Amino acid sequence: MSDYILSCKGINKSFGGVHALQNVDLHVKRGEVHCLAGENGCGKSTIIKAISGFQPQDSGTIEFDGKVYTSLNPALSIDLGIQVIYQDLSVFPNLTVQENLAINTVLSNKEKIYSRKKQREIARKVMQTLDLDLDLDARVEQLPVASKQLIAIARAIYAKAQFLILDEPTTALTRKEVDRLFEIIRGLKEQGLTVLFVSHKLDEMYDISDSITIMRSGENVYSGPMATLTEDEFTHYMTGRDFDNVNDKHAEDRIQKQAVPAMELVNLSGPGFAHVSFKVQPGEILGITGQLGSGRSELCNTLFGIEKASSGQILRDGKAVKIRSVQDATMNGIALVPEDRLTEGLFLPVSIMENITVVNFDQFKKGLLLDRKAQEGNSGEWVQQIHVKTDDHLLPVQTLSGGNQQKVVLAKWLSTSPKVLILNGPTVGVDIGAKYDIYQLLRDLASTGVAVLVASDDLAEVVRLCDRTIVMRGGLMSGEIAGRDLTAERLTEAIM
């Protein structure tokens, strides 16, 4: 029995001329937790699809548990014990916990009849694999994400998984839930399972992984033990570039300490948060950080009028204002770059030009009609200013990369000349190059006197970008950290 349970050699995959995977090797030792890291578009999903059989590779071999295969299919992979837990969890929201737990087993047994009693038995056994205690008759749609994930994992274990692939499992989990998940993974390791863990969060990788493989542009650029990899090396392999770790803040120059606060919250409460009070000065970059469930997203949405505050005050430039709608917010110079770029921030099939100008349609009016020339002119200017990589701003925005798409969302709101710019998760799914571009953009913006609020759970980002941070936990403000105290360690402490 070799050391390696999975050995992919020379995997290639192309889509219509674009190389998604180029000569990729991937070796995973039996019984280890192996991290697969890489930016969006690096080929992580493609290689997983090849291993799970959903999308076989064009060439190259996969050796699993000693046997070599030129390609796999879903049924075969499952038979071999390869199970993928996708980010969307593959649960049936409208069915009960019991059904969700048992359905894979029943299907793989090729049973035609469905006996409730039998299913309940299976469901109980499945729950035992992870020592779960869930209400079997509850509808899954009513459960929190963490429970759904546990159902998916338990299901996979019961199906005699030997090799578990977890695709970005911690995106929607709170810190507590992440800890529980890692406990479970360690438990599975002891039972002899191998785990391939896809992630982009460095601190988690150090926490749980034994080895790491980093991919970039379809190639395997690094494979080795996790413990010996430094953060700088990590960034180097992920991006192919070396970045100066010098934090360029020049905070003292741009924060207008003497001015009236651009925005002040007085004991503000709303859906998911309560009694939040803070001030932000013009020129300041204020962070709002906290894990999922801390209320930071709800706070952002309330400041922008998507949700309504239930009590407390919002002050703009010292004057109390009522923000009950998005129109109220924009009229008061507030703009929000939302958390989910794809569903909230952009109209994907619509042109870049229109995505940029959508908030300002009324400005491009010639009489009653829309002046398209003016619209295009304006959009063209912004594309240049923000360095959106595109030849033609009339193309649909979905043709852009994640980073460029985010720049379009930014351009959209910058074109309204906001006085307060709120960004929720501004660099999620954005490649490192664009990330740094955006940071610079925000700093430049702040130096023109705009107050910038950055809500983020990426601690490294908060440290790098923000002058000061408020920390939220369980819907309440649990602290404020500023200046030299603003380090990753202090933040991690404060968040727990």
Added chain:
Amino acid sequence: MTAKRKSGINSDFLRMLIILIVLFIVAGVTRGSAFMSVKNFQTMGKQLSEYGLLALGLSMAMITGGIDLSTVYIANLCGATSALVMQAFVSEANPDGSLTGILIGCAVGLLVGLVCGCLNGILVSVVKVPPMLATLGTYELFYGITIVLGKGKPINAVNNFKSFAKNDVLFDMVPRPFIIFVVSAVILSIVVGKTAFGRRIHLVGVNEKAAAFAGIKNVAVITAAYMISGLLSAMTGLINLSKIASVKADFGSSYVMMTILIAVLGGCDPNGGYGEIPGVATAVLVVQVISAYLNSIPQINNYYRQALYGVLLLGFMTYKYFRNKAKSSR
């Protein structure tokens, strides 16, 4: 779908225009003077007024990502209320109905259309009832109210109103209803294609959430779209009242299918976000020509037409499917 387009002069419009021209040629060649006569054009022009505006209204709803199954019944309801109002102004002095009565009657009819559209819009945008279900409920409601108004029988138009739709305009040749259709189509083309409001309707249809985050007032936009549809239905109701001289509660129920076909032919995507008025208006003409042509073939009775519309719709959507596939794999 590519975002590249110039408002109104888009591929859907051109496609319909080309088909229209081809149809004219075919009809002209096979039917000669019977088809290519002024009389025939006048008949066609009047006939399409029964559903042309409804199709335009439906396409507004479709662009927002919804559907409006109640258009026909809004039309009938508006016709009914107008007729009753006009009848109320009949007196010994004005046995055929007075001008005031007619004007007020028309105003009331149009107002009813707006109110009906508003109800649809609010159900869809505020209460968030799926449009199919909302307009199904309102269609029963409007249908029912019309029945109640007429106590189960058709309602008649006052004599003075009957002549409105029949008189011809412009050198005594073009029927008034057709003019109304063309003018409405032109105005709507500009509104939907070239105004901020028009673009907003499209954006709401593409992604309602993003529209909200971008500051678009979804409720106002969607409700306005359904209200415009209601207004167009009301206009249809008035035209029908004048032409047919009476209103039956279930008149035109077969037009539901036809208007959906026209909207899709004209470029509307049932999922929302796409479609322009010039394409739909031309599709109205196309369907009218097909209809009239089939009419002139005695072997094919009226009912076959319905079947044909179904086949056409499936066929057209299949054609578009393969075309899109070919485009994206290039």
Added chain:
Amino acid sequence: MSKKIKRLLGKNELYVAIIILVLAITIHMQSGLFFLPNNLVDLLRSIIVNSIYALCALLAFVSTGADVSFPMIAGMSTYIIFKLGETTGLPAFVLVLIALAIGAVCGCINGFFIVKFRFNSLIVTLSTSTICYGIAFGALKGVRIDVPAQFADFANWNILKVAKTEKALGASLHGAFLVMVILYLLVYLVLNHTMVGRAVYAIGGDEVSARRAGFKVDQIRFGIFVVNGLLAVIGGLCYACMCKNCSPMEYYGGEMIVIAAIVLGGVRLTGGHGSLTGCILGTFLLAMVQNSLTMVGISVYYQNVFIGIIIILGASVAAIQATRSMKIKSVVDKEGGE
């Protein structure tokens, strides 16, 4: 125990049942005519066909989306075999097989366009519906035709008879009621006790997950529409035999009230949710409205108004519930870990 009660309280069907009961009592108090055996038998008779149609609507909406073609498939097939029966004298069971075959073909057409091209099911079934309409009226002239001799026995088969009394006319429960009961039992067994049946709900709940789990989604969906064709035909035949004639016009537009009924019964247009109990309850409620308004002195002209209002109210309540549960869910998600 309390968990079960809590769950019951959350169910739509319970409230519909309560509304039915309240309405029934109200009507009876006003007119004294509701709980008479004649009326009850009449009501049961009136729900037979729509309940069968409701099965079609349920299967379609839960798994995929709208299906509006069942009445016209029913009408056209029945009409065809009645004509055949008259002119050829083929035995009844052959005619029934032919009708089922026609229904299956229509179902295949629906299934093909919906599965292969992923067209919107409302539009595809609307198209098929008009094609059937065209054939029934166009090719076959759509004139009313009496029940052919082969079906006379079935047409005259009553399983229950209530005599005429002072207060009310006599009523009889047609044998088709048994057909309906059998169909419901069959569908119940399949939906709840076979994997194919669970697949219907799984596909409607999350299609991607269903594929990943190994369900043959495309095949099952295609099969659903074929089954709908068969069910529609059975419903249509029952209707024609009950009326002792087939007039295609009477089938036209029949889908609206069925869809309204199942929505009232808890079927969500977004898919994945819906029960047989709900279908029956919803159908019964609407039948009550249609049947009993006159008992309370409301003119029959108001029927559609009432139905429209019920649909609007029912749909609004369902929509508000759905919005509210989404909001609660996101709060639960956020609160989940803390």
